[in-house]
Amino acid sequence: MKNKIYPTLLLLFGLMVLFSFKRVRGNDDENLFAIPSNFPKPTYHFKSNPLTAEGVELGKTLFYDAIISSDNTVSCGSCHQQSAGFTQHGHAFSHGVNDLLTKRNSMPLYNLAWSTSFGWDGGVHDLDLFAISPITNPVEMNESMANVLDKLRKSQNYPSLFKNAFGSEEINTERFLKALSQFMLTMVSANSKYDQYMRLEGVELDEKELAGLEIFKQKCASCHAGELFTDYSFRNNGLGVAKVEDLGRFEVNQQESDKHKFKVPSLRNLGYTAPYMHDGRFETLEQVLDHYAGKVVKSEYLDPILQQNGKLGISLNSDEKMKIIAFLKTLDDDYFIKKESFSESSLKTVIPKKDILDDVKKLSFGNEKHQLIMNESLVLYLKLKDAILKKETNKAAVLANKLTLSLDRIERKNLDIASRVYFDKVFQGIAFDADHIIEGKALAEHQFDHFGELSANMFRLMSSFKPSDKPLFYYESSEKKFSWLSNLSNEESTPTIKQYQFKDLKKRALLP
Amino acid sequence: MKKLFFLLLTLLGASNLFAQKTTSLSIKFDNFIGNDPVELNTKSYKNQAGEDFNISLLQYYVSNIQLVKKDGSVYTVPQDDSYFLVRQNRPETQTITLKDIPQDKYVGINFIIGIDSARSAAEIGYRKGCLDVAGDAQDMYWAWNSGYIFVKMEGSSPQSTLKENIFMYHIGLFGGIGDKKTLNNIRNVSLAFNKETIKLKAGKVAPVIRIKMDASKILNGETTVSIAKNPSVMGGPYSAKIAENYKSMFSYNGIGMPAPTEKTSLGLK
Numbered sequence: 001m002k003n004k005i006y007p008t009l010l011l012l013f014g015l016m017v018l019f020s021f022k023r024v025r026g027n028d029d030e031n032l033f034a035i036p037s038n039f040p041k042p043t044y045h046f047k048s049n050p051l052t053a054e055g056v057e058l059g060k061t062l063f064y065d066a067i068i069s070s071d072n073t074v075s076c077g078s079c080h081q082q083s084a085g086f087t088q089h090g091h092a093f094s095h096g097v098n099d100l101l102t103k104r105n106s107m108p109l110y111n112l113a114w115s116t117s118f119g120w121d122g123g124v125h126d127l128d129l130f131a132i133s134p135i136t137n138p139v140e141m142n143e144s145m146a147n148v149l150d151k152l153r154k155s156q157n158y159p160s161l162f163k164n165a166f167g168s169e170e171i172n173t174e175r176f177l178k179a180l181s182q183f184m185l186t187m188v189s190a191n192s193k194y195d196q197y198m199r200l201e202g203v204e205l206d207e208k209e210l211a212g213l214e215i216f217k218q219k220c221a222s223c224h225a226g227e228l229f230t231d232y233s234f235r236n237n238g239l240g241v242a243k244v245e246d247l248g249r250f251e252v253n254q255q256e257s258d259k260h261k262f263k264v265p266s267l268r269n270l271g272y273t274a275p276y277m278h279d280g281r282f283e284t285l286e287q288v289l290d291h292y293a294g295k296v297v298k299s300e301y302l303d304p305i306l307q308q309n310g311k312l313g314i315s316l317n318s319d320e321k322m323k324i325i326a327f328l329k330t331l332d333d334d335y336f337i338k339k340e341s342f343s344e345s346s347l348k349t350v351i352p353k354k355d356i357l358d359d360v361k362k363l364s365f366g367n368e369k370h371q372l373i374m375n376e377s378l379v380l381y382l383k384l385k386d387a388i389l390k391k392e393t394n395k396a397a398v399l400a401n402k403l404t405l406s407l408d409r410i411e412r413k414n415l416d417i418a419s420r421v422y423f424d425k426v427f428q429g430i431a432f433d434a435d436h437i438i439e440g441k442a443l444a445e446h447q448f449d450h451f452g453e454l455s456a457n458m459f460r461l462m463s464s465f466k467p468s469d470k471p472l473f474y475y476e477s478s479e480k481k482f483s484w485l486s487n488l489s490n491e492e493s494t495p496t497i498k499q500y501q502f503k504d505l506k507k508r509a510l511l512p
Numbered sequence: 513m514k515k516l517f518f519l520l521l522t523l524l525g526a527s528n529l530f531a532q533k534t535t536s537l538s539i540k541f542d543n544f545i546g547n548d549p550v551e552l553n554t555k556s557y558k559n560q561a562g563e564d565f566n567i568s569l570l571q572y573y574v575s576n577i578q579l580v581k582k583d584g585s586v587y588t589v590p591q592d593d594s595y596f597l598v599r600q601n602r603p604e605t606q607t608i609t610l611k612d613i614p615q616d617k618y619v620g621i622n623f624i625i626g627i628d629s630a631r632s633a634a635e636i637g638y639r640k641g642c643l644d645v646a647g648d649a650q651d652m653y654w655a656w657n658s659g660y661i662f663v664k665m666e667g668s669s670p671q672s673t674l675k676e677n678i679f680m681y682h683i684g685l686f687g688g689i690g691d692k693k694t695l696n697n698i699r700n701v702s703l704a705f706n707k708e709t710i711k712l713k714a715g716k717v718a719p720v721i722r723i724k725m726d727a728s729k730i731l732n733g734e735t736t737v738s739i740a741k742n743p744s745v746m747g748g749p750y751s752a753k754i755a756e757n758y759k760s761m762f763s764y765n766g767i768g769m770p771a772p773t774e775k776t777s778l779g780l781k
Contacts, residue, residue: 048635116690123657125689128636132645132655145646173646174636233691252657253694254749 032056032182033113036190038198038227042113044127044185049178051185054164057348059183061161062176064344065351067151069141071097072354076134076180079106082342083480085269085333086110086187090446092280096140099432103139103244105280108273110189110336111266116232120262120278123252127184128177149176157349189268189336197330198227205330212327215320222305229267229331235303236261238296238312242279257301271332274443283442285328289321345479345504353478356456357508360463363419370410374467377406378485381458385484388437388451389496391444400437400454404430407461422464429457452482459485463510472510477502485510533714534612537579539621539721541598541606542765543570545728550600560732563739565669565679570600570727571652572663573626573642577610580620580702582709587614595627597642597652598725607720615712620704621721625758626662626697632686657747659684662697663758665730671740679743681730683751683758695752699759706764724765733757 032051035042049055062068066075079094079102080086086109088094093101104120112118118130134140135148152158152171159169166175194213196203205213216224225231234249236259249258262278276282282291296306296313306313316324340346365371380403387396407427412420433454440446459474462485475491476483480502491497492505543550545557545567556566575595578586588594589610596608631638642648643660652661661684668677687696703723712718731737735753737745745751 045635048637117692119656121657122692124655125633125658125692126635129645129655129658132653136655144650146650149646173639173644176646177636252747253688253692254747255693 029053032186033188036188036195036199036227038195039111039190040114040226040228043116044113044181046113046185049128049181051182052165054161055166055179055182056186058161058165059179059181060342060344061157061347061349061351062180063183064347067155067351068135068143068148069097070143070147073097074141076131077344079134079140080109081481082339083272083337084108084445085189085272085337087273089449090274090440090443091449092275094140096137097142100139100142102137103246104278105275107265108269109184110187110268110333111228112187113185114228117263121249121252122232122234122263127181131177131180145173149173152176156352161349187336187342189333191335192268192333193330194327195227195333205327208323208326209330210327212323212325213330215316215324216327219314219316219320220324223264223303224267230264233264234258234261235264235305236299236301237292238298238302238306239277239279239281239291240295240297242281244279246279248278259301260299261301267328268331269333269336270328272337285325286321289316289324292316293321343479356459356474356476357463359460361418361422363422363464364416365410365419365465365467366414366416370414371465371467373406373409374461374465377403378458378462378468378472380406381455381485382487384437385451385455385486386496388444388447389484389500393441393444393447396447396451397438397441400434404434419465423461426457426460430454430461433457448482451484452480455483455485459483459510474508474510476506476508477504478506479504532614534614535712535714535716535718536609536611537613537712537718537721538607538609539723540768541574541608542722542724543598543600543606544724544726546726550727552600557728559728559739560736561738561740563669563671565667565671565739567600567665567667567727568678569664569666571598572725573597573652573660574608574623575626575631576622576624576628578622579610579613579618580622580704582617582619586622587616587618589613591631592638592640595631595642597648613712613718615714618705618710618712619708620702621723621764622700622702625699625701625755625762626684627660627686628698629686629689629696632659633689654684654747659686659694663730663754665727669739669743671738672743673740674743679739680746681744681754682746683754685747685751694747695749695755697751697755699755701759701762703762703764705767708767710767719767722765722768724763726761726763729761730754730758733760 029051032053063076066072066078068075074097079088081088083089087106092105093103094106095101107120112127115127118124118127119133124130124133132145135143135145149171158171162171162175163169165179193203193205197205223231223233223235247259249261250256270276270285274283276285276288282288292314293316294313296302298307298312365374380399384396384399384403387399407430410423412424415423433450436450437447437454440450462472470487471489473486473489473491474483475486480500482502488494489509492502492507548555548557550567550570552570553566553568556564558564573595577589577594580586593611597605599605627643631643639645639649645653649660652664653659654661661682663681663683665681667679669679670677672679683697685695685697687698688694705721710719710721734756737754737757742750745754
């Protein structure tokens, strides 16, 4: 009997050890998450939320699905775009539902497994709890959590996606939030030129970059510390009065000394994440360094590092600034912003999208004058498209203004009620995006984002009112969230369009 | 092998024999303004500052319950079963039931107003039931500054300077976590059952402990809260004054037998 029991016990014990080891490690799928060899240990509690391929897939689907917002128009991916390092192209502030504006620049999402707090003021201490904030914020997604879960339960796809991820179709708060975290945790950015240099992967920094790194270590790394380029502290960096008063960390803890303090952000992927600072006030890195070099504003709780020996700011001459910027560019992780598995197009379950044709109605302008205005507006629109695609930002701003003025000539009082209501609504949308194209004349990406939505509205007008008999085509790329109208049936093969590499271009003919 | 089996059987039997006999115990929270039971919307009250007001919403968390035994020791309700959200507009939440209370003689009760800091900072897996941020706790949770609202009272007063004369007191903050230090508006409550001793015996119907909650204390206490001056209090420093006020809003209100209606409703289940 003894002979039999001991080996069995030993085997059991062995199994227990093995099992607990696996559990403690949390993640054993290195394809989903691995610690880069030049990084410290992550802080996220993987033990209670081990990543699985199915969990990450569910999280990714949720991340890109606008079902999370109150009017099903805004997804996490709307303000956190992969090509912009998971912040929003060219936007100082982001647009939530009903085109309301946030008061802070959306933070880029990467290396969240190492972050010790979330948001510019660090009001949330656990990644799992963060998503509740944008979902329930009236100027972001303006939705209740209970409603989100309810919509997911009633959806076609989610019960089975939850079952794949968690073993049963039950959809609850914990599963929903953990799945979102799982996807966001996979967003590790550690493949920049700098990383490859540090890991001795056969990549060298050039002389200027190396000089920049040295200056950076002396003058910047006390806050932008370590391989994550932040010490996760909150500091007042002497930015002057903002357009929107924002007390930063004070708003979460009411400590007088924390007024106007914001999280020290990481500096990876700066090449994709402009504009900069919590309110996106600087459009270029030159402006950022000019701020630290000579424009730091003194206030009671200005960070001591920025006022040493009675001098404000950091002493930097223009040569040093240039070298620092050269170094910062080595932190751009091209692999990260192009990695297929982070993109919406890699989803196994395609998110059902509302078809734009559902918005098209049979309406009439009633008179020829209006048709003429509409066709003149279309000409302006096509010129605007040309400027946008060629990144002629100033020209685009002028044309966007002209387009709004042109469309505004439509005399609403002469339209029938249905046509008037429809026109007004779509016109307001066009005016909104046109305003942003006008105001974002320094940022091509910002104009590009708004032009896509403006085009969708032009499509709605052209196909609902049909002012012309000429052929018109509507091109749509859901991956880049871009669309445009054209007279050409083969515009996809022109060099201007080809350079954008739209992978999933759809074309619709708008027949007379 | 047989011997082992018998040993196991004996052990099981013995553990059953020594298992503590338990019963369940209900606590009814009676919400008052002074000596008047709270009536939402319809009734007008007056505070110490002399302002008229009515209440449209009143709800609060009670947690970490301990029962004090006659010998001075305490029985602590298991942590996961010790969180309750009492809502004025949902009478069924005003009676809470503690299960598996050991039979003994009890002379008092301790609890906290709010959610302890450990649970306030806990991972999502520990936030079930009335702590579910997408469920019951939805209107009692600050998402952007993660934490529960402990006591929430809203209403209107002609003296309020806010739109539509409303006032809002949303009091939370558990002290913060890590290097985020905040106020701590959790308050401890200890109530003796006057000089009564409640004997709990398995198999017998337990009495209902009645606790009076006087919401007027939120406004009237060490600090006389003026609705005109402070119509909206949330995360700011003034919340600590309200917490100091509300710490004495609970009092022991006698014992009663379960009301017949409650029995019927149980019977229907």
